[in-house]
Structure formats: structure tokens, C-alpha cells
Amino acid sequence: MRILVVEDDAMLLDGLKVGLGIHGFTVDAVASCGDARAALATAEFDALVLDLMLPDGSGLDILRELRRRQDATPVLLLTAKDTVADRIGGLDSGADDYLGKPFDLDEVAARLRAISRRAAGRATPTMSWNGIELDPGRRTVEIDGNPVGLSRREFSILEALMRHPGAVLSKDQLADRLYGWEEDVESNAVEVHVHHLRVKIGRDAIETVRGLGYRLRSA
Amino acid sequence: MSSIRTRLFIILIAATTCIWLFATAWIYLDTKRQLQHVLDTRLMEAARMVGSLVTSGEIALSARAGEAPASIPLPEPTHVGYERQLSCQIWSFDGRLIGRSSGAPEAALSNESSGFSEQEVGGEPWRVYAVADREKGIRVLVGDRLGLRDRLVTDLVRGLVLPAIVVVPLLAFLIWASVGSGLRPLRRLTQGLKARGPEDLSPVSVGSPPSEIRPVVDALNGLFGKVAAAREHERSFTAFAAHELRTPLAGLRTQVQVALAARDSETREGAMRQTLVAVDRTSRLVRQLLAMSELDAVPDEGEPQDIAVGRAIEDIAASLRASHTDVAVEIDPALHRTTIRMNRELFHLAVRNLHENAVQHSPAGGRVRWFLDGSASPPVIAVEDEGPGIPEDEIGQVTDRFFRGRHRSAVGSGLGLAIVDAALRRAKASFALRNRQDRSGVRAGFAMGSVGAYSETGSARIAPSANN
Numbered sequence: 001m002r003i004l005v006v007e008d009d010a011m012l013l014d015g016l017k018v019g020l021g022i023h024g025f026t027v028d029a030v031a032s033c034g035d036a037r038a039a040l041a042t043a044e045f046d047a048l049v050l051d052l053m054l055p056d057g058s059g060l061d062i063l064r065e066l067r068r069r070q071d072a073t074p075v076l077l078l079t080a081k082d083t084v085a086d087r088i089g090g091l092d093s094g095a096d097d098y099l100g101k102p103f104d105l106d107e108v109a110a111r112l113r114a115i116s117r118r119a120a121g122r123a124t125p126t127m128s129w130n131g132i133e134l135d136p137g138r139r140t141v142e143i144d145g146n147p148v149g150l151s152r153r154e155f156s157i158l159e160a161l162m163r164h165p166g167a168v169l170s171k172d173q174l175a176d177r178l179y180g181w182e183e184d185v186e187s188n189a190v191e192v193h194v195h196h197l198r199v200k201i202g203r204d205a206i207e208t209v210r211g212l213g214y215r216l217r218s219a
Numbered sequence: 220m221s222s223i224r225t226r227l228f229i230i231l232i233a234a235t236t237c238i239w240l241f242a243t244a245w246i247y248l249d250t251k252r253q254l255q256h257v258l259d260t261r262l263m264e265a266a267r268m269v270g271s272l273v274t275s276g277e278i279a280l281s282a283r284a285g286e287a288p289a290s291i292p293l294p295e296p297t298h299v300g301y302e303r304q305l306s307c308q309i310w311s312f313d314g315r316l317i318g319r320s321s322g323a324p325e326a327a328l329s330n331e332s333s334g335f336s337e338q339e340v341g342g343e344p345w346r347v348y349a350v351a352d353r354e355k356g357i358r359v360l361v362g363d364r365l366g367l368r369d370r371l372v373t374d375l376v377r378g379l380v381l382p383a384i385v386v387v388p389l390l391a392f393l394i395w396a397s398v399g400s401g402l403r404p405l406r407r408l409t410q411g412l413k414a415r416g417p418e419d420l421s422p423v424s425v426g427s428p429p430s431e432i433r434p435v436v437d438a439l440n441g442l443f444g445k446v447a448a449a450r451e452h453e454r455s456f457t458a459f460a461a462h463e464l465r466t467p468l469a470g471l472r473t474q475v476q477v478a479l480a481a482r483d484s485e486t487r488e489g490a491m492r493q494t495l496v497a498v499d500r501t502s503r504l505v506r507q508l509l510a511m512s513e514l515d516a517v518p519d520e521g522e523p524q525d526i527a528v529g530r531a532i533e534d535i536a537a538s539l540r541a542s543h544t545d546v547a548v549e550i551d552p553a554l555h556r557t558t559i560r561m562n563r564e565l566f567h568l569a570v571r572n573l574h575e576n577a578v579q580h581s582p583a584g585g586r587v588r589w590f591l592d593g594s595a596s597p598p599v600i601a602v603e604d605e606g607p608g609i610p611e612d613e614i615g616q617v618t619d620r621f622f623r624g625r626h627r628s629a630v631g632s633g634l635g636l637a638i639v640d641a642a643l644r645r646a647k648a649s650f651a652l653r654n655r656q657d658r659s660g661v662r663a664g665f666a667m668g669s670v671g672a673y674s675e676t677g678s679a680r681i682a683p684s685a686n687n
């Protein structure tokens with residue numbers, strides 16, 4: 001899951017980037033409204049973590065612009081202003097959730113999973129497809145009840161594919177989910193990870209659609 | 220009695236009663252004297268009249284002894300209660316009563332041969348006028364009862380006092396009511412003030428207060444305004460402070476959680492290092508908040524003293540060196556020959572925060588330079604950094620509390636320059652901040668006294684010491 005964190009405090013931004021990375025998110029971190037707009041224009045994110053008070057404007061502006069464009073990317077507001085009025089204002093501006101500072105890192109991760117789950121229209125926390133059971137919270141994968149150990153990247157690819165079962169995801173789209181900007185991506189990195197994934201969950205589980213990308217084999 | 224109303228009431232009623240009593244006494248005495256005079260004149264006239272009537276023979280007198288005295292007609296009294304005011308007797312020189320008016324006593328009214336006299340007749344005091352006619356050999360006595368005279372005066376005074384007895388309570392009621400209505404705005408003011416809660420600092424409204432109470436209302440409203448402003452300032456400061464503390468605390472918590480959750484030692488160490496920085500930063504923020512609230516709270520900052528500027532800056536820079544090893548700090552030797560007369564605490568606060576600010580915005584390998592600008596008068600103690608400078612449109616705002624501009628440092632709180640500004644203001648020193656002309660960076664300077672572009676404030680002077 002690739003998320004964008006917009007927070008002007010360098011220390012907190014670094015903590016969120018590293019911490020949410022540990023939780024399995026691919027995190028892009030920016031510190032201003034301008035950078036956030038640039039990031040949103042160039043990449044697709046599964047969720048947004050947004051601070052309200054930024055040096056060049058309010059996070060609410062970003063949020064409103066997003067919603068005006070009919071962009072339904074789930075947004076978690078993270079802010080020091082957490083009076084009831086602030087919460088109501090934030091949620092009514094189109095936010096999906098609201099957390100006051102200081103917060104618990106695990107809770108941020110859980111809420112991000114929850115709002116993206118809801119955005120995808122799923123009610124259950126786990127995803128299943130053809131006997132494959134994926135739990136984004138506990139970061140576990142089971143095939144017919146047997147646990148399978150996946151690396152972080154492998155897990156992310158499987159998660160991305162299971163999020164849109166049957167849909168074709170291009171190598172670039174998958175790479176986007178796997179890597180933030182600052183990471184160097186080998187040209188065949190996605191292929192390598194898909195290869196490893198197939199070894200672990202079964203050759204036929206992932207189909208290659210020539211010239212387009214990958215998708216989960218239909219039942 | 221401390222109530223204005225009661226006091227006014229008592230004074231007014233007592234004064235009214237006194238004036239009335241005095242007037243009554245005056246009228247009583249004066250009337251009595253006048254009445255005496257009028258009635259005496261009447262006695263005299265009546266006596267002469269009777270005498271002349273006897274002389275002209277219009278009154279027949281009993282000439283012989285043993286005959287009953289002739290009756291002298293006197294006008295019948297018209298007023299009830301004052302019957303038989305006058306009595307008349309005519310006596311022969313040989314002591315015979317030869318004529319008297321009806322109702323006049325038989326005993327002689329007076330023994331005097333002529334003039335006024337007072338005498339007890341039949342148990343009653345009389346005032347009598349006697350006139351003698353030597354030709355006819357008679358004496359005419361005309362008298363009236365003194366009791367009657369007194370009754371006249373008493374009746375007159377009663378006529379004065381009775382209405383007073385009725386009017387005084389009425390007057391009392393009027394005074395009480397009008398003083399009460401005059402003081403009503405004051406009472407409304409009191410009730411309004413009593414009824415308000417501790418949070419209510421809105422201006423008092425008493426409708427249209429009388430001119431005596433208006434200054435009180437105005438003064439109260441002025442005070443309320445000031446208290447409300449101070450309260451608002453405090454509240455916004457507290458809210459800001461709480462808000463500003465939350466972000467570093469969130470950063471701290473997140474970094475600690477990262478350290479706990481990290482699977483590799485590199486991530487863990489990185490998080491621990493960040494935690495350390497976050498703790499330093501948070502404690503700096505707390506220190507600055509305390510400094511700020513102290514600057515706000517302490518009304519008097521004590522005596523100014525001579526401070527060796529170079530030495531003081533050196534000490535402050537040395538105490539802060541540990542956190543910024545990659546920034547070179549240079550102190551102009553001229554500063555070592557300079558003293559400034561200023562409160563030490565305020566000087567320390569200003570220099571420390573200026574220095575921190577300069578160092579924080581310096582790039583690695585940058586240089587922070589403290590120097591004395593002797594071209595200005597009085598000379599300016601200034602510091603220059605090689606940081607990104609301040610966007611021109613933000614220069615006016617950087618001394619606002621918690622303002623953090625676009626070129627913020629990672630560890631800034633938005634309080635440093637606000638503290639510098641507040642401390643120098645308290646020390647009555649001038650403070651100026653501008654971007655460097657020669658390169659990017661900020662030049663901040665302060666001086667005691669007024670100089671060119673530096674705003675005028677204080678009276679003390681910075682003075683380079685004579686020797687050394």
C-alpha cells in the first residue's frame with residue numbers, strides 16, 4: 001500500500017515514514033502543500049496522511065481540492081488541533097478519519113488499513129481469493145489454512161493484486177505500490193518479486209497478461 | 220450609617236425640620252411682639268374713645284353713689300372663641316365705679332392712674348390701659364385678658380405647625396424616593412456586577428448613567444477591557460503552547476515506537492538518535508515557553524548592570540556549541556572592549572536566542588559572526604548568519620509568537636525571535652532584523668538608545684570602555 005504523508009515537522013515526518021514502513025506501507029513523505037500537490041499529480045496513492053497546519057497553507061485546502069476533483073483517495077487527518085469543532089470541520093471537508101497528536105503509530109497504521117478497506121468496499125479486514133487469505137493488519141498470508149512467509153515486497157505485490165482481484169496491474173503500477181520516490185528501482189525488480197511470489201504461493205496463482213501486466217488467476 | 224441614601228435622607232429631613240422649627244420660633248416671637256403692639260394700641264384707642272364719649276356726654280354715667288354703674292356699649296365680638304375681648308370701667312376719682320361694659324369685672328382692673336399695667340383680676344392676668352380725665356374727675360380703664368392674647372398667638376403658631384407635621388412625612392417620602400431613583404443606576408450597576416460570572420468581561424451597560432456615575436462605569440469598562448485583553452492573550456498563549464508541544468511529542472512518541480518496532484539495528488539506532496534530537500528540541504521549546512511566560516509575567520526585571528559583551532557572548536556560544544559542531548562561531552574582538560548597561564537576564568535571553576537562531580539556520584560549514592557596528596550611534600551589537608535569510612514579506616512577522624516562516628529550521632519553535640524581541644523591548648533596547656545585502660543570511664542587531672533605522676526606545680547607552 002502506497003501512502004503519502006504530508007507533515008511539516010521533520011522529526012514526526014521521519015518517524016511516520018520509517019514507522020509506517022515497518023508496518024508494510026510504502027511511504028512518500030512531503031512537508032508542504034506545494035510538495036503534496038506535486039506528489040498527488042505524479043503518483044497514485046492508496047491513502048493520504050495529512051497534517052492541517054503547513055507552512056504554505058492548510059491541509060484542508062489539499063483535502064478540498066482532492067474532493068473537488070472527485071478523487072476519493074482515503075484521507076487521515078493528523079493534527080494538533082483536535083477540538084470537537086476541528087474534528088467536525090475536518091471530517092465535513094471530506095476526511096475519512098481524524099487523529100489528534102500525539103498519536104499511537106500502530107493506531108495510525110490500523111486506521112489507514114481501515115479507511116482503505118472501506119474505500120475498497122470491503123467489510124472484513126482480511127482479503128481472500130481462491131483459497132489465498134491475506135491479512136493486511138497482521139501481515140500474514142495463508143493458503144488453504146497454511147501460513148506462507150512472504151517478504152515485504154512480495155506481500156505488497158500480492159496485496160495490490162488482491163485489492164483489485166481480476167484487474168490487470170501494470171509493472172509500473174506495481175512498482176509504484178512498492179517503492180517511494182527516493183528508492184531506486186531496478187528495471188526488472190517487479191518481475192523478480194513476482195517470480196519469488198509464484199514460487200511461494202503457486203505458479204498459477206498469478207497470470208501474466210502480455211504487454212499489460214499481471215492479474216490474479218480467476219477462479 | 221454608610222448608605223448614601225440613608226445619610227442623604229437624614230441630613231435632608233433634619234435640615235428641613237430645623238429650618239421649619241427655627242422659622243416657627245421666629246414667627247412665634249415676632250407675631251407675639253406685633254400682636255402685643257396692635258392690641259396695646261387698641262386698648263389705648265378704646266380708652267381714649269370712651270374718655271371722649273364721656274366728655275361729650277354721649278355716655279350717661281351714674282353720678283350718685285349707690286346707683287348701679289352705667290352700661291357702656293362695646294362692639295359685639297364676631298369671632299367665636301374670642302368673646303368679650305375688651306372690658307371697660309370708668310371710675311370716679313373718689314373710687315366709685317360709675318360705668319362698665321357688660322361682662323367687665325366689678326373689681327378695679329388697675330390701680331394705676333394712667334398708662335399700661337398688668338394685673339391679676341378674678342384669678343386671670345389682665346393688661347389694662349388707664350386714662351384719667353381731671354375735668355370730669357373720672358378714670359377710664361380698658362383691659363383685655365392676657366390669656367386671650369396668648370391663645371391668639373398659639374392658634375397662629377398651631378396653624379403653622381400643623382401643616383408642617385403633615386408635610387414633613389410627605390417630604391420625607393419624596394426625598395427617600397428621589398434619592399433612591401437617583402441612585403438606581405448605581406444599584407443596577409451593582410446588581411449587574413454581582414450577577415456576572417468570572418468569565419464575563421463584557422462592558423457594563425447601565426442605560427444612560429447620570430454624569431456622576433458615568434466615570435465609574437467608564438473606568439470599570441476600561442478595566443474589563445484590559446483584563447479581557449490580558450486574559451485573551453494568556454489563553455491564546457496557552458492554547459498555542461499546548462498545540463506547539465503536541466507535534467514534538469507526537470514525533471517523540473513515533474520515533475520511540477519505531478525504535479521498539481525496528482527489526483534491524485540501523486533503523487533502531489536512527490530512531491534513537493532522532494528521539495534524542497526530539498527530546499532536546501522539546502526541552503528547548505519548554506525552556507522557551509517558560510522564558511516567554513516569565514517575560515510576560517514579571518513586571519519588574521531588576522537593575523541594569525554593566526555587562527562585558529564579548530565575554531558574555533562567548534560564554535553563551537560555548538554553552539550551545541555541543542549541538543552545532545559544524546557551524547563556526549566568530550566573535551569580533553571589538554566586542555571584548557565593549558560593555559553594555561542592561562539587565563543581565565534580558566541580555567542573556569536575547570543573545571542566547573539570537574545565537575541559537577543564527578546557528579540553526581546556518582548550513583553545515585556556515586559561519587555565525589558577532590560584531591560591533593560602530594558606524595551607528597549608539598553602536599549596534601549584531602549577529603550575522605549564512606542561512607537562507609527571511610522572505611521579505613515575512614520579516615515583519617518573525618517576531619510574532621509561534622510564527623514559523625517558509626525558511627523554517629527543522630528544530631525551530633517559532634518562539635526564539637519573539638523572545639528576543641520581548642526581552643529587548645523590556646530592556647528598552649532597540650532591535651532590528653534584516654536580510655544581508657552581501658549574501659544570503661540574516662543580520663540581527665540590537666542597541667541601547669535610538670539610532671537611524673533602529674526604533675527609538677531607551678535612555679541607557681552602550682559605551683566602549685576607555686582603556687583596554
